[in-house]
Amino acid sequence: MGLEKEADYWNAVVQMNDTQKSRFSKQVVSSLFNTLDRKRIAIYGFAFKAHTGDTRESPAIDICKYLLGENATVAIYDPKVSEEQIHLDLPGSSKRIVFCTDPYEAASNAHAVLIITEWPEFGSLDWERIYKSMTQPAHLFDGRNVIDHQALKAIGFAVKCIGRTF
Secondary structure, eight states, X not given: XXXXXXXXXXXXHHHHHHHHHHHHHHHHHHHTTTOOTTOEXXXXXXXXXXXXXXXXXXXXXXXXXXXXXXXXXXXXXXXXXXXXXXXXXXXXXXXXXXXXXXXXXXXXXXXXXXXXXXXXXXXXXXXXXXXXXXXXXXXXXXXXXXSOHHHHHHHTOEEEETTBOO
């Protein structure tokens, strides 16, 4: 058919996306002293993209599976994704999945917050309140580069993000 180059290109894109999810997940483990055992990780955003409850191909699924495989408890907040859908996407791990109805509940006693979906509301959260409710040192991993990292560092967060260094 003559579409070999296009197929190779799209396969490379998929492989690069998988590599990014793996690198992001491993960075969380590394930053939290190489263990997630008995640690709570807040997940901000489970949908594939903001303004939808669609989880098909969401990076949150693979990231959460990795974190659960490292014995973390994941506290998931997404304004549109149902608890039922989260359990369908993460079967067999229900004892270590906490469905949260607001981002402050998810962050309470968490060791880290991971921003996985670019919901606009994440930019206007009370980050000082979140920081104070977390286990210290508080880590924030911004997978979408949607918040003011310098302001979060000034609060006290250890900030990591995709595509930027601090």
